[in-house]
Amino acid sequence: MGSTMAEKILASHAGLETVHAGQFVEANVDIVLGNDITAPIAIREFEKLAGDGERLRVFDPERVVLVADHFAPNKDIKSAEQCVVMRRFAQQQNLPHYYDVGCMGIEHVLLPEEGLVVPGDVVAGADSHTCTYGALGAFAAGVGSTDIAVAMATGRLWMRVPETIRIVYHGELQPWVGGKDLILHTIGQIGVAGARYMAIEFAGPAIDALSMEGRLTMANMAIEAGAKAGLFAVDGTTRAYVDGRALRPYRSYRADPDALYARLVEIDASQIEPQVSFPHLPENSRAASQAGDVPIDQAVIGSCTNGRLEDLRAAASVLRGRHVGPGVRCIVIPGSQRVYLDALREGLLEVFVKAGAAVSTPTCGPCLGGHMGVLAAGERAVSTTNRNFRGRMGHPDSEVYLAGPAVAAASAIAGRIAHPDEV
């Protein structure tokens, strides 16, 4: 019996010939990641691991990455103090990969871009969207703060080898359809717990043709189906993205043709229209054309899901020469300083500003109702982020509708949820 991608990567990192789904292993971790919300707890727990009178060092300063992105630039005094905890720790431990305001990005946009994560890695991140790096062929899983405390100290972490669902996408994508639409549709099919404790392998002709940005968007939302990881095989698209960025040599893993899967799902991607997920679960997806009359107060374009250059291009192509509708606040958040600069050079930021949108420095801000676009009671946002749980973007009686950047931009113009062809 062959092995899945997850089984192969975990076996190699556990020093074992093969592993099988359900097995517990202790895996070597290539990258440990924390942010301004999760790192303060991790640092507190890390200090507890020190021996008497010992100043504990991280297992490898090159492998610990800390990013101030959630409530940074600091939204209030308490957030500022949390950033201080992380900044001090980075200084004490001489961490070269500490990213603060001015050089940072939203972590899951930043790490692939900087070549910090490479194919074949095992990544433990104290952020649920760590699964984003599966797009590069890495086994990347969100874990808790205590988990990364242990991984920072030992370079190792316990893992349960997951079962895998293989999802195969056939056909060519319709205009305006991207990775976001594929993943929202998929979560609608399998449900928010459809891949609980499992890995997903994304495959098929439509995936082969998908850009790296589209794959990062899909892997990012694997967690919204409950998955531990969402993996893509390494191909020419991956290599074109990774080569020239990778800070370390990398290894490609492919699933064996006779690998054992928990479930096989086939999807005709040519039938998928631009999607919208209604409140309050990502699985409530439907075609944007079937949304009905849903007026909106705010549109957010950005996040670890859709804050990359391709996403901003899609939004700009809809907004160019048009204007955000009356009473709508449109907030565009490039995912990293590099994306910001590229968008600036391409003239995309000018398109957004002329269209009446606000352009922000990189931050997770509004996605989790932190800052930079929090909703009042009764307000409604269409957002390219990843979660539409109750109260996610602000008041418990506000609503979030998830969509890709083209639908979000079209909705900002129309003042209601709209298909890009409508504007």
Place this chain on the structure above:
Amino acid sequence: MTIQGRVWKYGDNVDTDAIIPARYLNVHTAEELAPHCMEDIDAGFAEAVQAGDVIVAGENFGCGSSREHAPLAMKGAGVGAVVARSFARIFFRNAIGVGLPILESAAAVDGAEAGHQMEIDLEHGQIRNLTTGEAYQAEPYPPFMMEIVQAGGLVPYTKRQLDAGRQGREVR
């Protein structure tokens, strides 16, 4: 270890934004987080919950963010254990990691109503609904995970290994 308290019952897919809204993630101690536990889905919870009370819920409890603040807020509020039909995996990891007892038992969930008295024998995974008199057996922890639970969480478990190594003994 025996836990006894009143049942607080919730449905499927209770997410971590419901357990502790992100607007309170600018603090990170159990004491600071506790007053906001479950605030957006059950505003009276944090004030009324008593030490040892049990949260009983449906499928996929704790889905969403990786915030360890969720089990910490519950611990701070006095929650003795969570019994659910199933747990989201990061929440499961975090609960084990910080030593919040969690058990899976669909039958115990189906048989419990808000306000029932529940007693849990953690070591044997036994759940008793004292109001109805029914008893249930939860899914056992895998042996490896039981070691972490018995050590009091992942940090004490790891510290024991590291200390053994520091004393020159062989570490697993």
